Amino acid sequence: MLLSYCTNVHPAEDLEGVIRQMRDYAGSIRRAAGLEALGVGLWLPAGLARHLAASADDRAALRAVLEAEGLVLHTLNAFPYGGFHDDVVKHAVYRPTWADRARLDYTLDCAAILADLLPAGADGSISTLPLAWRHPWTEQDDDVATAAFAELSTRLEQLRQSTGRTIRVAVEPEPGCVLDTISDVAGWLGDRLSRGIDPNYVGVCVDACHLAVSFADPAAAIAEIDAAGLRVVKVQASAALHVDDPSVPAARSALAGFVEPRYLHQVRELSADGVRSADDLDAALAELPGQGPWRVHFHIPLHHRPAVPLDTTVEDLRQTVAEVARLPYGPEVHLDVETYTWSVLPDAGVGLIDGIAAELDWARRHLLRAAPAASAPLS
Template structure:
């Protein structure tokens, strides 16, 4: 797998901001991690993606900074459209939806930029929102999204014919969305392959935090994708919070420290009658019975071991990568460390450069071992 880290952890809404990210964070992270080269999973806000897609000169500037800092680009995060570090993001991260043309245009802009910046002979990936938040979502919205993905497939095919570069879009299931789980994405795409959606260009992004929150078995999820004739394009290396006994006062007190206003932190409870859901951590603390373990959609640094009674789902990440690694195309899958929550972690005292460097070292040791470190060439 090709290892990178996602730059959506850094606020930036324009070209100057992205260049500053690369110079002040990504380059120093590469050096702190002791790597000759480092893959970056670039987050491009919509306005910047459109600018770069239309300007070879601006792309050349971006390429120059990537090269100067020893960075390589294989993957783009096109899930957040913009404003990902606003004071309150919450449900806005799912806008625009795949029923709106602006989402398609943004994704094609990202594909144009990525095709121009890929290393020679490499394929690219773009992760995207799982259609929308689950409501409001109508049959009309679904038809519009199906048509958009068919047009996306045609656009990516045309891009390959024009540039010789293959860029694939990876649908990323997330709790609470129209496509909540891996099986939801498999079912939705599989039912639409005869309506113009091409599995050569549209596949899945498996976010290991989201997978863990759904209480899915990683090996079964990966096998289901493969059996459906779909491709895992990207794995987001991420870990959720886990607590065995949510009724424990110490556990509740620890979880309360993770309640914050910027991002949604969906919670699932593996109860005796099935999996129960809450759309945010404060709602879970108020409403869920706590009769079974909880998993919380809060991306925890990969190397971090929280104080008991909290745990992380790092083992789910390990098992996810192990399952993907058995696929025949595993070497081409993009493995992107995506801990965007550093700014809202309670009590975080580690600097971002050292913190992300430590995550990358953990990923190399625990996910890519025993093979030698395999960063993007």
């Protein structure tokens, strides 16, 4: 697999800021990790993506800093449209939706940029949101989104013909969204393969944190994607917060430390009669009965173990990667470490550069053993 770390952990909305990220953080992380080369999963806000898609000179400037810092680009994160480090993000991260032309245009800009910056002979991937937050969402919205993905398929084929580069877009299910689970995205895309959506260009991004929050079985989830005639394009290496017994006062006190105002932290409770849900951690603490284990959408550093009674779903991540690695194209899948929550962790306990370097070291030792690399961006 092709390993990288996602730069949406760093705030930057313009080219100068992204270049500074590459020099001050990504290059420093590569050196701290003792790597000759480091994969980066770049996040480009929509305004910057539009600018770079139109400016060969500025793409060349970005390419130059990537090369100078020993960085390799195979994947982009086009889920957040912009403002991902605003004081309050919450539901804004799901806008614009795939019923808004702006979402398609942004994704096409990202595809054009990635086609120009990919290493020779490499394919690229772009992760995107699962249509929208679940409400409001109408049948008309659904039809517009279907047409947008059909147009995207056509445009990505045209891009391949004109550049020789294959770029695939990966739809990333997330709790609370229109496409909440792997079953949702496999069903939605699978049902629309006859309506112009091409599985050669549109597939699935499996975020291991989101998968674990839904209490899904990794093997069954990956098998469902395959059975739908779809491709796992990208895996986001992430772990959710887990607690076996959220009714215990010590557990509730520890969980309260993860309540914060910037990002949404959806919660699922596994009970005898199914899975209960809350749209944020503060709501879960107030409303869910706490009669079964909780999974919280809070990306925890892969190598980190919170203090008992909290835990993480890192074992689900390992199982997910192992299942994807067994697919015929498994070594070609992009594996992107996406812990964007460093700035809101209750106690990170380590600096960002050393923390991400430690995550990448953990991923190389614990994930790539089960997932042989298609090439060697990290060495």
